[in-house]
Amino acid sequence: MRKPEQRERIPSRPPLIAPLHDETDQPIWSVMIAVDNTFTYLNTTLLSILELDQGIGIMQMLVVDDASTDGDVEQLVKDTGKGRIGYFRQPSKVGRLRNLETCIKLSRGKYVHLLYGDNYVMPGFYDEILSLFNEFPRVGAAFTEFQYINERGTPIWKHQPLAKERGLLKNWVKAVALRQNTEPSAMVIKRTTYEKLGSYFGAEHGEFWEMTVRIAAHAELAYVPKVLANFRIHGKALYSEALKSGKNIEDVTKVIGIIRAYLPLDVRDEVNAMSKKYFSQHFAQLSHKIYHELNDTEAALKQAWGALVLDINWISFKYSMLLFIKYLIAYKVIRKWVEKLS
Template structure:
């Protein structure tokens, strides 16, 4: 590893003029200074361009405006514009801790097989007030494909990626409107180690109307991604792991629908499918009991 490699940061943004300048400032304020910042304005119709203009005096910053093409294409265009040995990302409404790169880059140093380094997150609301929110998933390091097929435990904006990974294994799948990061991490995990640091280097903003609340779309695309990965990578996962992954997906989908829509029939069907994939999957049995108890009330 170069002792002072250039790190490229991609901010792909659509109508985030209100938040984007603060996001950019936190990236530019890194204690690790050898950086370039590439902003891809994905056809914003708000005042994004006017908000960013005062920051363009910083020679490390490039602003590229394109017609609206969606997040996968915008991120890929950002990657193509990058010159760095490493590539990182920040969404246009989120923030970086000032020591993010200083903390994460050393994890690449001693092992050439490390392709991605990710970290922990903290949360703020739409006004910037800190939120006390538990982390939903256990984190893992090393060869993580068996774990990653079960849950996408890598918070997207925390990741720093060797550009070599994109060069060898491709960029974001532009046919996927959701789940593009999980699809990417799964591919990279077949060849590279993925390392974790518990440092909270990324601040995730939670606000009303985010795409992450679209639970039906999320599970639909999860199924597409799993089918794609399993069919494209025969032999990488054991059949037991594949069965467990499908069981977990259908169980989680069923409970998400039950909680959001206060319905029973469809969740029961999903949980039954989960158990057909893995009859020993205890969380699915627990979900079944919860649904049946709700049915008798």
């Protein structure tokens, strides 16, 4: 395969996705597993799609590795996939957005399922998605409900269903523009949708949220409220260097601005303000989790301050000020001292 040309890590506009030159014998599915140092969880992901394998002519399976260094990904794919799962490794690290772009460009199926290397789906997922596409052929994407799992694969929280019944999510763009309410493991996007709208761009945090809103602004989406996908929460995914630098807040702020342009004029300002308020509260509360569970004061302060820069509201102000006070009075030191005395 041709090596990707040197390009900016974060595209400033959606990279073009060219149509397939030859659709003869096109598979129904392309299950594209994007890997970036998630070796610990990858075998579970591979086994899950092998269990749901519908055959070589129907389902393409390919691991696209962004030059991982935490394990021999290629050997794991060979051992577990036994020739059924393909493998492509980036010559050098290109970043999440470019790796996703590679996934889409290498896909040959009618429906593209981007699956991060630490997530997986459950039996029945592809049957439900295909049923939605067949019933609602004009949609740009289809998705199921999902749940959050921890490092061990234990469910820790089920996402609240977006609807009681399966079907179209009409006029959904306003709701999804407020905050992300689905995850990539739960959604399958038509390849023609990517060909029309392009790939991921703008920011490495919130990239899937932006894509979901972009699709909703141009086409309807189909949904089934069955929990058939898992999104894993673990240390590497949740607590990255982005928290120390505040890059996560910077990216989300940028994505909020991009999404604003997708909204109808009469609701732009309202949804934009509500979204900033929501994420401001999220980051302010996250700062305490980082402070207590990770003992990372620098990252906690960065999140608390960034929350107030994004939007000042009572909840964000309360949580941020509380964190600042804890920091100033050396809260953790005093607590340990009290515990020793008790």
